[in-house]
Amino acid sequence: MFAxxxxxxxxxxxxALTEVPDPVPxxxxxxxxxxxxNITFVETQVRAGRPPNPAMLxxxxxxxxxxxxxxxxxxxxxxxxALAGRRVITTTGGRGGYAELAAVDxxxxxxxxxxxxxxxxxxxxxDGRTAVALIxxxxxxxxxxxxxEAAAGGVGSLLVQLARDAGARVVATAGxxxxxxxxxxxxxxxxxxxxxxxxxxxxxxxxxxxxxVFDGVGxxxxxxxxxxxxxxxxxxxxxxxxxxxxxxxxxxxITPIRGTPPTPPQMRELTQAALTAASTGSLKxxxxxxxxxxxxxxxxAAIASRATVGKxxxxxxxxxxxxxxxxxxxx
Numbered sequence: 001m002f003a004x005x006x007x008x009x010x011x012x013x014x015x016a017l018t019e020v021p022d023p024v025p026x027x028x029x030x031x032x033x034x035x036x037x038n039i040t041f042v043e044t045q046v047r048a049g050r051p052p053n054p055a056m057l058x059x060x061x062x063x064x065x066x067x068x069x070x071x072x073x074x075x076x077x078x079x080x081x082a083l084a085g086r087r088v089i090t091t092t093g094g095r096g097g098y099a100e101l102a103a104v105d106x107x108x109x110x111x112x113x114x115x116x117x118x119x120x121x122x123x124x125x126x127d128g129r130t131a132v133a134l135i136x137x138x139x140x141x142x143x144x145x146x147x148x149e150a151a152a153g154g155v156g157s158l159l160v161q162l163a164r165d166a167g168a169r170v171v172a173t174a175g176x177x178x179x180x181x182x183x184x185x186x187x188x189x190x191x192x193x194x195x196x197x198x199x200x201x202x203x204x205x206x207x208x209x210x211x212x213v214f215d216g217v218g219x220x221x222x223x224x225x226x227x228x229x230x231x232x233x234x235x236x237x238x239x240x241x242x243x244x245x246x247x248x249x250x251x252x253x254i255t256p257i258r259g260t261p262p263t264p265p266q267m268r269e270l271t272q273a274a275l276t277a278a279s280t281g282s283l284k285x286x287x288x289x290x291x292x293x294x295x296x297x298x299x300x301a302a303i304a305s306r307a308t309v310g311k312x313x314x315x316x317x318x319x320x321x322x323x324x325x326x327x328x329x330x331x
Contacts, residue, residue, distance in 0.1 A: 001019070001021075001022050001099060002017055002018070002019055002020075002100050002293065002294075003020050003063045003096075003098060003099030003100065004017055004018070004063065004064070004099070004293060005017075005061050005062070005063055006060060006062050006063070006064060007060055008060065009057070009060070010048065010049065011048070011301075012044075012047065012297040012298070012300035012301040014297075015047065015064075015098075015296045015297040016297075017294045022101055023102065024076075025076030025079070025103045026076050026077075027077045027078045028076060028077075028079055028107070029076040029079060029104060029105055030072045030075050030079055030084075030103070030104060030109065031072070031073050031074035031075075031101055031102070031103055032068060032070045032071065032088065032101065032102045032103075033070045033101060034068045034069070034070045034097070034099060034102055035069055035070040035118060035315075035317045036069045036070070036119060036122045036290075036314065036315060036316060037065045037067065037068045037069075037097040037098055037122070037313065037314040037316055038065075038066075038067040038097070038123060038125055038126055038313055039065070039296075039299055039300070039312045039314060040066070040067075040126055040154075041153075041241055041303060043064050043065070043300075044300050044303050044304050046058070046064060047064060048304075050243070052239075052240055052245075058094075058095055062095055063096050063098055064098050065092060065096060065098040065314075066092050066093070066097055066126065067089070067090075067097055068089070068090060068092060068104075068122065069088065069089040069112070069119075069121055069122040070087070070088070070102075070316075070317075071085065071086070071087055071088075072084050072085060072088060072109070073101075076103075079106040083106060083109065086109070087111070087112040088109045089109075089110050089112060089118075089121045089125050090102075090108045090110060091104070091126075091267075093108075098293065098296055098316075100293070100317070108264070110268070110275070113275050113276075113278075113279045115278075115279040116278055116279055120278060120284075120287070121275060123154070123285035123286075123287050123310075123311040123313060124158075124274045124283075125271060126154075127154040127155045127158055127285070128271060128274025128275065128278070128283075129267055129270035129271040129273075130155050130238065130270075131155050131158035131159050132162065132273045132274050132277075133262065133270050134155075134214060135159065135162045135163065137257050138214070138234055138236050138257055140163060140166040141167070142166065142168070143167060143168070143169070144169070145168065145169045145171060145207055145208075145212075146163045146168040146169065146170055146171065146210065146211065146212045146213075147171045147172075147203070147213045147225055148160055148163065148170060148171070148172050148173070148188075148214045149173050149194075149213070149214065149215055149217045150173075150174060150175070150216050150217055150239075150241060151172030151173060151179070151180075151182075151183035151186070151188060151191065152174045152178075152179035152180070152182040152183050152186075152286070152309045153216070153309070153310065154285075154286070154310055154311040154312075155216055156174075156214070157182070157183070157186055157285070157286040157309075157310050158274075158283060158285065158286075159214050160172055160186045160187055161186055161187060161284065162277075162283065163214075165282055165283075168212075170188045170189050170190075171189065171191075171207055172184070172186075172188035172191040172192070173192050173199065173203075173221075173225065174191065174192075174193065174194065175193070175194060175195050175306055176193055176195055177193050178309075179193075179309060180192060180193045182286070182309055182310075186286070189207075190203070190206055194221055199224075200225070200227065203228055204228060209230035210228050210229055211229075211230060212234045212235075213225045213226055213228070213229055213234070213236065214238070215235060215237040215238065215239070215246050216238055216239035217239065217240075217241045217242050217246075218237065218241065218242045218243070218244050218245045218246045219240070219243060219246070220242070221242060222242070222245070222246030223247060226246055226249055226252070227249050227252065229252065231253045232253060232254070232255060233254050233255065234254070234255045234256075235248060235254050235255070235256050235257065236257040237256070285311055286310030286311060287311045288308050288309035288310035288311060289302065289310075289313075290312075290313045290314070290315045291312070291314055292314070292315050293315065293316045299314065
């Protein structure tokens, strides 16, 4: 099979399409013919050798990718033979997603909901469960004012929709007027471009202090956003797209939201919750771009340069009609 292999940490060009042996499903595993793979921002940090946690660095050479969608083509010993032929989404256990085939644990398979396209389901696999978990841990109340950073990104665009549906007043921040406009279209009450000097002053003038900050950027932007919290406000820091986590402002009486890593059953339930919301039409993943497998390096470069919006997917195989939309029409 062909896979995208990382042989040395560094720039996107270090990702190379390479022919490698086909994986063989072991006991309790199945083999998935991958049609789509998702790319997360953390994977771009891993590829560069600068992940949030050094323990995330894999031994090299490595095939990155932790989420795929496709068809079960083979079943290992001890797995249910009836799984063969099922259209599924699944995590890979951390590695192996940027490839034509992936051997995964059978217990992690999630059947593709009939109401969703494969692309939407794969887009929700990682970002959906993250957004649902963040909204739950923040315990939003109707009428609260919520600030969401990187609101046109994969997780941020979902947070905008979920916070709106929870009855919150949503303040979206994003990098550039195009992204701010996308956040507004998603339902934000106010969308602000944080590349413009004085963006926090605009928020303070128009809405005052905020009750909750969802901080996926960190660094200076995260710190400025945290400074907008009211006394006792809640700070949910879940990412460091800037390269560093947010340091809470000195002397600011705020409440950090500290979640615990979900267990596999909890991760599955969170993913199912996101898929159910999408199936009913209350949540829509923003898929900004798709790249063929042999252009994975271009996808990483685009994400790293902040040129992307929403979710970025790898198109591993040409889509079958049923992969395009539930009814087989254009998505």
